[in-house]
Amino acid sequence: MASEGARASTETVLAPASGVRQFWRRLRVQRAALVAASVVALLVLLALAAPLLSAVEGQDPTTYHPDLVDSARGGVPVGTFGGLSADHWLGVEPQTGRDLFARLVYGARVSLGVALAATVVEVTVGLVMGIAAGYGNRWVDQALSRFTDVVVALPLMVMSLALLAIVPSGFPRPVLVAVVIGLIGWGSIAKIVRAQTLTLKQLDHVAAARLSGWSSWRIARRELLPALAAPVITYAALLFPVNISAEAALSFLGAGVKPPTPSWGQMLTSANVWYQAAPQYLLLPAGLLFVTVLALTVLGDGVRRALDPRAASRLSVGTGRKKEARA
């Protein structure tokens, strides 16, 4: 009957009632997502425990070890596997002889931290702009949407380079990088939020809230924001890995965080000429970056399916499932 139709159509917008419990139930059924989640957890742990871990190893990310590199051969690490040894678990960096393990774990902090911060910036700006555009009147919407178009149309890399050059060098670089990535990348999320808001504000309970005499601000907070959580979190989960790559790319263009602070992107950049002479120097950060982005992406997908009932229903939509059904 009509009500069925109505239910289906509205639930595509609303996250399922009493989200959290459902969310976990839906997430738990996805093995890939769980694996990914644990990997991410591990990486975060790695990052947080960086000082501890390198202390255990007895190294730090900045001390030079000229004796551990072959100066005559361009500073390639002495010994096998890039100078892998008891006190240098993953070998040392060519030219400087700095400890790779220490740099990697410290690098994790920067890379993950920057990406996370950038994502937060994107989400916040995106939410504000999106809701304002979606809930505001035609003119507000016009103006904001146009502005969003402009931002989306700006080439991320170039603007980052410029912005990073403008800000005085005193400003803490990781924060700056995060902010810049964030400020340039919120466009897409704003568009999504706007679209969702437009749908949401058609919903009767929003109208009802207006009839109750609440202010727009309060309505945005109480009626819209919670409903937006699902799509936003979903999208943010997919943005996060992208931002990690963005940090790497910026370093690659010479606009990342500054030495001696290590970041994966930065290590990759200086490493990618050493692919033959000292492969592990390239492969370690590349591998880590790869695993991280992969895990986060898979997790992001998992989160999406767990949050978005349609996606969730997809989990059970059988096309190749005839066989089980026979039984």
Place this chain on the structure above:
Amino acid sequence: MSTDGTLVEVTDLSVGYGSVRAVDALSFRLERGAALGLVGESGSGKSTVASALLGLHRGTGAVVQGTVRVAGVDVGAASEAELRRLRGGTAAMVFQDPLSSLDPYYAVGDQIAEVYRVHHKASRRAARARAVQVLDRVGIPDAVRRARARPHEFSGGMRQRALIAMALACEPELLVADEPTTALDVTVQAQILDLLHTLREETGMGLLLVTHDVGVAAESVDDVLVMRNGVEVEHGPVATVLGSPARTYTRRLLKSVPRVDVPRARRPAEAEQGQEPTSAEVVLEAVGVRRVFGRGARAFAAVDDVSLQVRRGEALGIVGESGSGKTTLGRMLVGLLDPSAGQVRREGVAVRGVRPDVQMVFQDPVSSLNPRRSVGESVADPLRARGERDPAVRERVLALLERVGLEPAHYDRYPHEFSGGQRQRIGIARALAADPRVLVCDEPVSALDVTTQAQVVELLDELRRELGLALVFIAHDLAVVRQVSDRLAVMRRGRVVEHGPADEVYESPREAYTRQLLAAVPVLDPGLAALRRAERRELTVTQM
């Protein structure tokens, strides 16, 4: 064991999804060319039975027990190939929502042709020709051209016709129609039912009609099987079951079906109060309101120069088919929309924007409550917005919940824990919390089962009398509206075509359109149904 006389034979059919038993040990048989109606409220399992006939449960993980034989084929045991032959070939199905049931991306003709070619070795041209043929058969004008159109270019009725055409394409022996008219306007519904009727007469195919609307069944089948919670309640010839129901549930069901031909029961109490609506002062008024949507070329007036008055304590009914602009009007009355032209006046003063003293009850019991907030909080909204504080607020809310027939304990529950009817009561409670003088109800019961409908309508009527509320009752269902309104306004294409005391309009409609509407309402007496069918033909003719 299928004798050639038998088309469908269902024995001890049980369908379960996980722990839920949708259908429990149901058995029935359908002779060739006969028509059986499966009637029941939502959750009675009637649609599940329909799908079971085509083995649609395969691959969904539902557990199917018992045997289903369609034209000799054991659906449960049939091979994929057999099943495909059965589907569409022997037995064709028509679904509820005609829009979503067709692929939006392909021309209707092509979709029918595709189905046709699944079952017949035919060239594309031949298949197309066939498509045109059946489209023409189901009364799509200019079928050749229309065959190339896509579903969204069709009206709801035409889409349903197209679906029926698809069903006809392979000349099935059985047509399974699952709520084929629920999503349609009453006049269109009548047309579709008539179409089904004539098709049966001509092709002699069997019909299994699944519907929640007893009236629809009465119009179009020989036997009915009343279901409830997956089990059979009563089964027999339509006349007997509807005429002299044996079971209490059937009786209750029939009783709660609103009758368009029975005037509203006026409480004696009211007569004593003797308040003549005409005398009471006007609380809400629409003066030449007009609302235009879209701009430039695409602009159209959803509501066009409508003037209405609502007096204290009276109930104004507004009926109209989809697109008549009744909802837009309703939203302008409460101030959710501002009119493009004209005025909305409250106590004679022109106002814009929302005011607590005019509240609304919404159609969709799902989206009208914030799923993330306890119902108590939702109801409390108007109070808190007024700046009242606990415990006063809580007490008031508890009282309101009780008044609309819910338990105080429900305060802290969440919407999804309630049935459609209960949610609607919550919605009403929230509206009352603002102490409104006018309550605008937009299709308040159209999403509910008949039994629940009756209760909610009853509640609204009580509240009106008790609190001296003025009630604006917007609905597409003429029968329901008649049960509540003192006065009636009939809307069509954004205008009020007829307006007057309810009983007058119902007994002696002046407008042809109104007459057409009334004629389209299904009646419970199968005998009468036949007469009306004839009557309708004339009307539609005169219409054109």
Place this chain on the structure above:
Amino acid sequence: MRHPSRRTRRVTAALTVSLIVTAGAAACGPDDNDAKAGGTDAKPHKGGTLTVLNSAPQQDFDPARLYTSGGGNVPSLVFRTLTTRNREDGAKGAQVVPDLATDTGRPNKDATVWTYTLKEGLTYEDGTKITSADVKYGVERSFAAELSGGAPYLRDWLVGGADYQGPYKDKGKGLDSIETPDERTIVFHLNKPEGEFPYLATQTQFTPVPKSADKGTKYEEHPVSSGPYKVVENQNDGERLILERNEHWSARTDEERKAYPDRVDVRSGLDSSVINQRLSASQGADADAVTTDTNLGPAELAEVTGDKELASRVGTGHFGYTDYIAFNPKVKPFDNPKVRQAIAYAVDRTSVVNAAGGSSLAEPATTYLPNQKSFGHTAYDHFPAGKSGNASKAEELLKQAGYANGLTVTLTHSNAKDFETSPEIATAIQDALKKAGITVKLEGLEDNDYKDTIQDVKTEPGFFLAHWGADWPSGGPFLAPIFDGRQIVKDGANFNTGQLNDKSVNDEIDAINKLTDLDEAAQRWGALDKKIGEQALTVPLFHPVYKRLYGKDVKNVVISDWTGVLDVSQVAVK
């Protein structure tokens, strides 16, 4: 530019227009043994196409705009100049020899007037005669604002040069301090003695430009050739150049350029790692390929040294070039010599050299002047830090300076990935100074910002990384801009980093400039360097060494110490 990564270099591309890098870009030259390994064994023949794989496009191809040492490399195939560098290996290559002129110039007694006579029978690619007026015009053009970019010497040395606006603005009056009494004679009048004028005359500004052919800023699209090759194609503003034989050039008048190949195909804008990959693979045309601006990075070097065949195709070059720490004594605490000395002691040149690419790519430097005879290099090490820094001595000096319990300073450097003023070097120093109780805060600036900051006397920091390259192999252009007090530029780009204005130094510079005996001059420059070194205004860090790969069929590799560049005018591919 000697970065392991060409990509990262592109980010610092701002450098490409600066003196330092252009000099660096023209840097390379093998030791004698390398030269043998190179190709002197196989006899060179005429013919074939030489491919040049470069990173930086030849964006400026106008003789007036080029800032190249000794007439540059690819440009010197097209532009002949009054004098040019001796096209020979190593130290011998650091001498000036006649080119268009019959000799390296005839000075008056105080070296303020220089006279040149053009050889007989010199013609352009179209056969028309080259006259002294064309040379004059070529010099004058370089004063036009539209064609800015050249070296400052003409402006500073020629009488009236300071306010001459170039031929486009002078209404045909021309620059009086250049006389052309007849078609073959040209006389330059200088405002002060300059014994090194012959060196200057090697620069492309001394290329004849026929006034009739001058198209202003568009001239570079097809400059008129006086050399062995002419431009037949110039795509995308120098991204691809195709040169073919200039039939009107004759070896009789040109002893320097061998011009073996019939064709030279210059492809630029390539990634340095790609260039080196291609050279080592030496597939097809790449077998006849060389590069004039891309060195082997540390990583690539590590691979090459492991491979005999490749190692035999590496040319090594030394170029007059020094990377150093600069102090600005106007900023505390660097006004205190003891602090500067302490830092000089504490520096760990091993880790610095490693950061710069290792001992094969950088030689530790204790003298400011490059370690080459032509510069008059005189060995000294006033503040011996040993291989890896003398922390204890540094601490002692700090104590004397009143910083018994440590000192915190800020080291300004560039974020350019040039491995010279870049973070890698800075962090190496930071790490070394830690041992001496000096806490170093790093202030890394975007490259443009960095240059603005350090080249402006108003903003110049007290402690920063800098480098300097020679405009020609002599102490003059190396010491004067850095230590001549009269060259402190108040409202423009200043290179006197120590802002030293010491009369004795200034006088000695003037005295040396008077000398026209270049060997004697060299010795005096060396002595002066040693003397200035005592003030610890700079801490020399290292002199880069340039390693370059060339294709397997490339013969007659000649790399001079002047530009250190593998000389394309000598290379043969047959």
Place this chain on the structure above:
Amino acid sequence: MKALHGFAGFALRRTLGAVVTLLAISVIVYVVFYAAPGDVAQITCGPRCSPAQVHQVAEQLRLDDPLYVRYLHFLQGVVAGHDYSTGTSVEHCSAPCLGLSYQSDQQVTQLILAKLPVTGSLALGAMVLWLLLGVGTGVLAAWRRGRLDERILTGITLAGWATPVFVIGLLLMVLICGQLQLLPFPQYVPFTEDPEQWAWNLLLPWLSLALIEAAKYARLTRSAMLETLAEDHVRTFRAYGVGERAIVGRHALRGAVGPLIALNANDLGSLFGGAVLTESLFGLPGIGRELVHAVNVVDLPVVVGLVVLTGFFVVLANAVADLLYAVADRRTVLS
């Protein structure tokens, strides 16, 4: 007739919108780079220029004018074109004139025309590859989820998605050009010069980009198809005995077309603005590489020109996307 009107209106609205957007972009870029460090005159003139010379250059480049004057001059050039002096003669830079490069005195418009073919070749070729790879994977993922072939492909695309282009590209180059010597080290050969060489040389860059992008398309295709498969009309066709193959191939995939077009147009748009990393890595003389170079030498006219161009492509792409989308999915109305 109505459709036509609809389209005309759409085109008009979009063009106006685009103009506004591009103006905004150019202003932003002007302001940002005005603030960026780097003494343009000094850089252009050369480090050893005397203050006097630097001043001359500054005058010539109108660097001393206030920002808004320079901006208006820029606009004037776009609308009316400019005359400029080469010293010996006066040349005309015809509208739309984006000015002259500070560094090379080239007309920015000419410079763009020179770079565009490179970036264009790169973008289009890559698109073909990623569509094949991505959509193919997506279909498999929706249709035969969990099967080996699907897992492998999904794995590949995800791997590509998770690795920075400069790493993928480098590894590919080392492996295929260096070790196996299957392909030449990429160097741009104009299509007009030698189509075959053009393709061979661009194959690696295409592949690298495709590997990066494919995953997005796979994911999109998959989810769009699954969404469609969950819709009522699919149930209808099942109920009419239509086979899975036809349902997936005809109906489910069709549903993915719209979103795919939208995404693709966007990516293409931003790629046309220059694949900075890829172009840098493979040394392709395209827009992106030129842009980064211009940024570093503060070559404002070039930067503004290229960024506005980039913006133009993005805006254009979006408009085209909406248009195609509307064509693909007739239910949506152009707006």
